[in-house]
Amino acid sequence: MSNTSINHDNYTSDDIQVLEGLEAVRKRPGMYIGTTSSTGLHHLVWEIIDNSVDEALAGYATQIDVSVDGNDIITVKDNGRGMPVEIHPKTGVSTVETIFTVLHAGGKFGGGAYKVSGGLHGVGASVVNALSTWMEVTVHKDGKIFLIRFKDGGKVDQPLTQIGECDKDDTGSIVRFKADPEIFKEGTVYDFKILFDRIRQMAFLNKGIRLSLSWEKEDEHKDLYSFCYEGGIKEYVQFLDENETRLFEDVMYCDGADEKTSIAVEVALQYNTSYTEKVYSFCNNIFTPDGGMHLDAFRQTLSRVINNYAKENKFLKADDPNLTNDDLKEGLTAIISVKHPDPQYEGQTKGKLGNAEVKPVVNKIFGDFLKRFLLENPDVAKIIIEKAKSASEARLAAQKARENVRRKDDFGSGNLPTKLKDCASRDASICEIYIVEGNSAGGSAQQGRDSNFQAVLPLRGKILNVEKARLHKIFDNAEIRMMIQAFGCGFGEEIDISKLRYHKIVIMTDADVDGQHISTLMLTFLYRYFKPLIEGGYVYLAMPPLYKLFKGQKTLRYCYSDEELELAKRDFGDEKYDVQRYKGLGEMDPSQLWETTLDPEHRTLKRVTIEDAIDADQVFSMLMGDEVEPRKNFIIENAHFVKNLDI
Ligand code: TTJ
Numbered sequence: 001m002s003n004t005s006i007n008h009d010n011y012t013s014d015d016i017q018v019l020e021g022l023e024a025v026r027k028r029p030g031m032y033i034g035t036t037s038s039t040g041l042h043h044l045v046w047e048i049i050d051n052s053v054d055e056a057l058a059g060y061a062t063q064i065d066v067s068v069d070g071n072d073i074i075t076v077k078d079n080g081r082g083m084p085v086e087i088h089p090k091t092g093v094s095t096v097e098t099i100f101t102v103l104h105a106g107g108k109f110g111g112g113a114y115k116v117s118g119g120l121h122g123v124g125a126s127v128v129n130a131l132s133t134w135m136e137v138t139v140h141k142d143g144k145i146f147l148i149r150f151k152d153g154g155k156v157d158q159p160l161t162q163i164g165e166c167d168k169d170d171t172g173s174i175v176r177f178k179a180d181p182e183i184f185k186e187g188t189v190y191d192f193k194i195l196f197d198r199i200r201q202m203a204f205l206n207k208g209i210r211l212s213l214s215w216e217k218e219d220e221h222k223d224l225y226s227f228c229y230e231g232g233i234k235e236y237v238q239f240l241d242e243n244e245t246r247l248f249e250d251v252m253y254c255d256g257a258d259e260k261t262s263i264a265v266e267v268a269l270q271y272n273t274s275y276t277e278k279v280y281s282f283c284n285n286i287f288t289p290d291g292g293m294h295l296d297a298f299r300q301t302l303s304r305v306i307n308n309y310a311k312e313n314k315f316l317k318a319d320d321p322n323l324t325n326d327d328l329k330e331g332l333t334a335i336i337s338v339k340h341p342d343p344q345y346e347g348q349t350k351g352k353l354g355n356a357e358v359k360p361v362v363n364k365i366f367g368d369f370l371k372r373f374l375l376e377n378p379d380v381a382k383i384i385i386e387k388a389k390s391a392s393e394a395r396l397a398a399q400k401a402r403e404n405v406r407r408k409d410d411f412g413s414g415n416l417p418t419k420l421k422d423c424a425s426r427d428a429s430i431c432e433i434y435i436v437e438g439n440s441a442g443g444s445a446q447q448g449r450d451s452n453f454q455a456v457l458p459l460r461g462k463i464l465n466v467e468k469a470r471l472h473k474i475f476d477n478a479e480i481r482m483m484i485q486a487f488g489c490g491f492g493e494e495i496d497i498s499k500l501r502y503h504k505i506v507i508m509t510d511a512d513v514d515g516q517h518i519s520t521l522m523l524t525f526l527y528r529y530f531k532p533l534i535e536g537g538y539v540y541l542a543m544p545p546l547y548k549l550f551k552g553q554k555t556l557r558y559c560y561s562d563e564e565l566e567l568a569k570r571d572f573g574d575e576k577y578d579v580q581r582y583k584g585l586g587e588m589d590p591s592q593l594w595e596t597t598l599d600p601e602h603r604t605l606k607r608v609t610i611e612d613a614i615d616a617d618q619v620f621s622m623l624m625g626d627e628v629e630p631r632k633n634f635i636i637e638n639a640h641f642v643k644n645l646d647i
Pocket of ligand 1: 048049051052055076077078080081082083084099125173174175
């Protein structure tokens with residue numbers, strides 16, 4: 001299109017967008033996909049998959065296959081109707097070409113009330129094309145096979161051409177592309193776990209749709225994974241509670257839609273014997289980490305309906321205080337999934353659903369269901385209310401205990417625990433605290449550190465099992481109280497990061513099974529009570545070496561993994577040397593500990609991400625939770641190393 005074709009009388013924002021062209025996308029990719037990091041690279045895949053999911057939600061596709069092959073080439077294939085191939089009246093070229101070359105064109109071509117594209121990721125397939133070295137689109141339709149090819153960021157390489165014939169029933173769309181390394185400077189390598197988790201999540205969120213992932217890269221092949229959940233989010237809840245003891249047999253589930261607003265709602269929930277909450281909300285298949293209107297409505301309705309029932313059925317006396325949201329949270333696992341034709345995401349990170357009209361729809365659909373469910377299942381109602389009542393009592397006891405603890409330790413006063421070997425500096429941005437397991441290692445760390453900016457807090461024994469304990473017990477634990485005092489920033493809902501005394505909190509444990517267990521415990525504790533510290537990137541794991549290679553008195557090198565040891569052995573060729581395996585931190589003298597693990601010039605620290613912490617939390621629930629079977633299996637399977645557990 002050229003500028004001269006613009007009719008200035010009807011100069012709409014659409015025209016401007018069209019004129020921007022794919023070149024603009026390449027100039028400022030961040031504007032369209034947020035970032036050109038690995039996250040942005042994966043967005044390309046979500047963007048393409050969303051289109052096939054729309055076709056499936058419209059009722060025309062049942063299967064979506066995603067594959068990674070060759071040198072990180074993505075293929076997405078569905079068995080829907082096949083994208084339209086006829087000439088598009090506005091652009092004068094085929095509709096497929098239009099979809100892949102005109103910004104924001106995608107959304108306008110599909111029907112269907114519950115489209116998921118056009119949401120947070122919904123920038124359109126043309127954006128993916130613009131950011132690809134090449135792209136190929138194949139359409140099977142009306143017994144014919146069509147192909148169009150693009151190269152160099154969306155330039156037509158071969159216009160839409162019929163390349164063959166097929167069975168009339170064989171319909172669908174296939175998109176194949178190679179992301180442009182000029183744009184994705186950090187690399188165009190996909191992460192199996194990210195694709196696997198998201199594709200499985202898509203299958204949970206869209207019941208009955210089969211999604212598969214095939215990984216056949218040049219240098220790495222994996223099994224084909226295929227996901228299809230007839231129960232949808234009901235099965236998602238079961239999956240999340242795999243390692244919990246449920247309080248009643250079936251996951252509670254409802255769905256419904258409001259015709260006027262085209263908002264669809266699904267809710268699934270279960271209670272288990274633990275004290276923690278796993279409630280996740282989604283809009284248009286996108287996780288909303290900061291909740292929003294759908295989540296608020298869910299909580300309000302849960303509380304309103306259960307309190308009404310409890311009062312009417314004399315579980316609560318007329319003048320008893322209501323059960324609060326906090327009481328109803330304990331042991332609750334739930335998924336709230338809404339579909340909205342025009343979602344608005346709010347907040348700094350756009351993680352919160354802002355559409356107020358969602359609220360009454362959730363209130364009605366979930367409220368009607370829950371009211372009826374409780375009437376029809378009085379034994380389940382009783383179990384839930386009793387769980388919440390006991391949470392309420394525990395909460396009051398915890399409040400008292402907290403007040404006692406606060407008085408005793410005077411958390412706000414800046415008093416420090418006597419076991420803490422503090423550093424000299426008061427500039428939190430350079431201060432580090434090493435939390436060290438065991439007294440002998442604590443001694444080495446204390447002597448080996450640079451006391452100007454490195455503090456050491458030795459912990460004896462395993463910290464309290466946070467899963468089983470309720471708040472008031474947690475604060476009876478001496479080790480935990482020491483940590484809270486040392487950090488200085490408060491805990492739980494009352495954290496004030498500006499008061500944090502160290503900007504690096506380093507967990508240092510032995511590299512054995514016990515050490516793994518303790519770091520899992522620590523991460524779980526930090527995740528549950530100091531989440532902002534993990535989110536802010538303040539938490540690290542120390543990486544002490546596993547082996548020392550030496551000759552007489554002389555240290556040749558340290559190795560931090562078995563792979564590294566193997567490499568080192570090869571590097572040394574014929575040279576004679578001895579290998580010492582460190583069984584624990586205690587075997588290193590202070591200067592060795594400094595050299596290998598404490599010295600910022602030479603050490604490796606692993607920054608803990610929120611995903612690591614969630615993994616730890618999940619591993620932890622499994623190790624500590626009530627279900628014996630999965631725990632046994634886990635320990636047998638992972639006798640050597642605990643890592644990368646799926647959530
Ligand atoms: C739209 O209405 C007429 C029949 O075809 C409908 C359609 O466009 N379906 C459709 C699009 N199915 N699959 C797609 C699709 C698939 C991929 C992998 C990528 C894109 C951009 C669209």
